[in-house]
Amino acid sequence: MKHAKALALAAAMGFTGMAAQAETLTVGMMLTLSGPPAALGQHIRDGFLLALEEKGGALGGMDVELIVVDDELQPDLAVTRARALLERDGADIVIGTVFSNVMMAVFRPVIEAGVVLVSPNAGPAPLAGRGCHANYFNTAWQNDNNHEVLGQHATDEGYERLVLIAPNYQAGRDAMEGVKRFYRGEVVDEIFTQLGQLDFSAELARVASLRPDAVYAFMPGGMGVNLVRQFAQAGLTMPFLSAFTVDETTLPATQADAVGMFAGAQWARNLDNETNAAFVPAFEAKFGYAPSLYASQGYDTALILDAALAVAGTAEAEALSAALKAVEMETTRGAFRFGPNNFPVQDYFLVQAVERDGRFVTEAVATVFENHSDAYAADCRM
Amino acid sequence: MSATLLAVQALNGLQLGLVLFLIAAGLTLVFGVMDFINLAHGVQYMVGAYLAVVFYGLTAHFGLALLLALVAALVFGLAMEALVYRHLYGRSHLDQVLATFGIILILTEGAKAVFGPAPLSLPRPEALSGAIPLMDGFGYPVWRLVIIGAGLGVAALLYGLVQHTRMGMQVRAGATDAEMIGALGVDIRRLFMGVFGFGAMLAGFAGVMAAPVFAVEPTMGDGLLIMAFVVIVIGGIGSIRGAFLAAVIVGLVDTLGRSFSTDVARMFLAPAAANDVGPAVASMLVYVLMAGVLFWRPQGLFPARAG
Structure with a gap:
């Protein structure tokens, strides 16, 4: 479990006839x-594996030896494993991580080794702004982006009173800042909960007593x-806006209770482009579960690396x-390119939880931002 | 801050307290009677919830799933006792902590390997899925009232068993001096097994009852176990009555603290500072309470000898 190595992936997955290519690329992921948030890592990995398989086990024409390691959400352990x-x-390339605190820990060791670091998820503000680096790329979003979507949506809808709920830690505070950056109405209350809290009955009673036009949650x-589930059970009916809360990693558990709730995302299964139309059924056929935005990020990371490696012909930084x-291409989320800080410039969508063929998934209902960058790009000097 | 909101929050606190009680009851008995620290008690809660999900998948009936999960949780507890815990009774507390911590890791990863890391859920029984309107646009879910009822029922049942049956007398005697009642001819091993199995079943019961409200995931018992330890320290180790009263106190303090600490902080501080201080204080309240109890009444508020 600790070293979930997919060593010699090409052999393990049964690829043959790749002998013509001499160069082998070692990709560390x-x-x-492990632990409670393991589903996110699993989705990213599976998305990447699917794309790699479709590319015949090679990226940019180079055979890939993929080594997957678990950081166990422990920054100190992550540094040791990154060095290994x-x-x-x-x-030759390192792909990671899921969480920003782990990213901040492994960033130095990887960058100092002169290797390109590609984040399929974590996009902390320091690395998007002042601390940006020519060899660090993010293929997902800057951490604030998906929160900003709901702030803008609440403004567009004309909601005058909004209550924000988030866990009491850095990412929770960043989430609220992200919403407020684009929300023009009044934030009636900011409710901070304990990390790992199970029972929200007290917070929900408070929300009900404040009578906001909508609730924003990062949970x-x-x-x-x-x-x-407790929101639905309490019979609250105001619009539920969220990010990283209602998606395909949690919908199997919340099921019908989440239907109708909104989230911000850069991807949804119903986005109309060829890459996505092929990705969703292929993913479900291979892994037997519905892909989330995280799965799409893993998949897109492989597509983007494939395109860049084909041009560069080498993994040299x-x-x-x-x-x-220079990448400008179609991914599962549509048009994708990197901004000046090596973070995505892309569209963001309002997605909503729906039931499709007995399965609970999210679907895009509106485009909120087009070619959106992030608030920190201006601080980046490379 | 209306009176209705205060009442709703008190109800929420009571409900959290009663879930805590179901877990703490088994924990305090096992610790009090057997002098055995079982960190893996929270895992029994997780096992109960997963068993209910599995049996619900097979039977599609909540009552049947509950019954089967209870039996399975009991069998599981007894099996664990026979396989692992029995060999640890005579050992030091450190050995027990180490071994039961290992059990947590094995069972948590085991649950993840079998069911996957993503949370699962158990639907509420259809008849009990409504909500009673308390405030405009906010109802109190009937299922939470069922949890309150079940917690009170178990408390009454335990009180009857411990105070008015022969087995209960042995349990109380065991909490005072286990070796002595062994010398008086009581089969200690059977008593221990009974207490352990029953405690495991109670934790499993808590897991089943909580599953329709909380996410069913491998680590769901970890946070509650810590709270349960706080409860038994405050209540007095080995005392059912202490566990009950302390659980309700901890539930109320935690819930009311979370609800109103920011408001209270705002009376003295700027809003931004209050937003920082309020939640931080709220998360510490029960531990401050425990520290206070340990300082002034180290034997707990309602120690076993008295009840």
Whole structure:
């Protein structure tokens, strides 16, 4: 479990006839695959594996040896394992991580090794702004982006009174800042809950007593499942806006209780483009569960790397970074390119939980931002 | 801050307290009677919830799933006792902590391997899925009232068993001096097994009752276990009555603290500072309470000897 290594992936997955290509690329992938948030890492990994399989086990024409390690959401452990990836396994590229605190820990060691670091999820503000680096790329979003979607949506809908709920830690505070950046109405209350809290009855009673036009919640993982179900059970009817709370990792548990709730995302299964139309059924056929935005990020990371490696012809940092910077392509979320800080410039959508063929999924209902960057890009000097 | 809101929050606190009681009751008995620290008690709660999900999948009937899960939780508890815990009774507390912590890791990862890391859920029984309107646009879910009722029922049942049956007398005697009642001819091993199995079943019961409200996930018992330890320390180790009263106190303090600490902080501080201080204080309240109890009444508020 600790070293969930997919060593010699090409062999393990039964690929043959790739002998013509001499060069082998070692890709180190560091994700959180244990503990409560393991589902996120699992979705990212599976998305990446699917794309890699479709590319015949190669990226940019180079055979890939993929080594997946679990950071266990422990920054100190992550640093040790990142060093092992670089020094023992000789990783040419590192993909990771799921969480921002882990990212901040492994960023230095990986960048100092002169290797390109691609984040399929974590997009902390420091790395998007002042601390940006030519060899660090993010293929998902800046952490604030999906929160901003709901702030803008609440403004568009003309909601005058909004209550915000988030766990009492850095990401929770960042989430609220993200919403407020684009929300023009009044924030009636900011409710901070304990990290890992199970029972939200007290908070929900408070929300009801404040009578807001809508509620905004950032409540990742099992906490979100509890909040959504208890929200529905309490019979609250105001619009429920969220990010990283209602998605395909939590919908199997919340089921009908979440139907109708909104979230912000850069991807949805019903986005109308060819890449996405092929991705969703292929993912479901291979893994037997509905892909989430995280799965799409894993998949897109492989597509983007594939395109850049094909141009660069090498994983050497300078050439690969230049190629990545120039990427302009269609991914599962539609048009994708990197901004000046190596974070995505892309569209963001309002998605809503719905039931489709007995399965609970999210579907895009509106485009909220077009070609949206982030609030920190201006601070980035490379 | 209206009177209705205060009443609703008190009800919420009572309900949290009663879930805590179901877990703490088994924990305090096992610790009090057997002098055995079982960190894995929270895992029994998780096992109960997963068993209910499995049996609900098979039977599609909540009552049947509850019954089967209770039996399975009992069997599971007894099996764990026979396989692991029995060999730890004579050992030091440190050995027990180490071994039961290992059980937590194994069972948590086991649950993840079998059911996956994503949370699962158990639907409420159809007849009990409504909500009683208390405030405009906000209802109190009937299922939470059922949890309150079940908690009170179990408390009454336990009180009857412990105070008015022969087995209860042995349990109380065991909490005072286990070796002595062994010398008086009581089969200690059977008593221990009975207490352990019953405690495991209670935790499993709590898991089943909580599953329709909370996410069913491998680590769901961890946070509650810590709270349950706080409860038994405040209540007095080995005392059912202490566990009950302390659970209700902890539930109320935690819930009311979470609800109103920010408001209280706003009376003294700027809003931004109050938003920082309020939640931080709320999360500490029950531990401050425990520290106070340990300082002034280290034997707990309602120690076993008295009840």
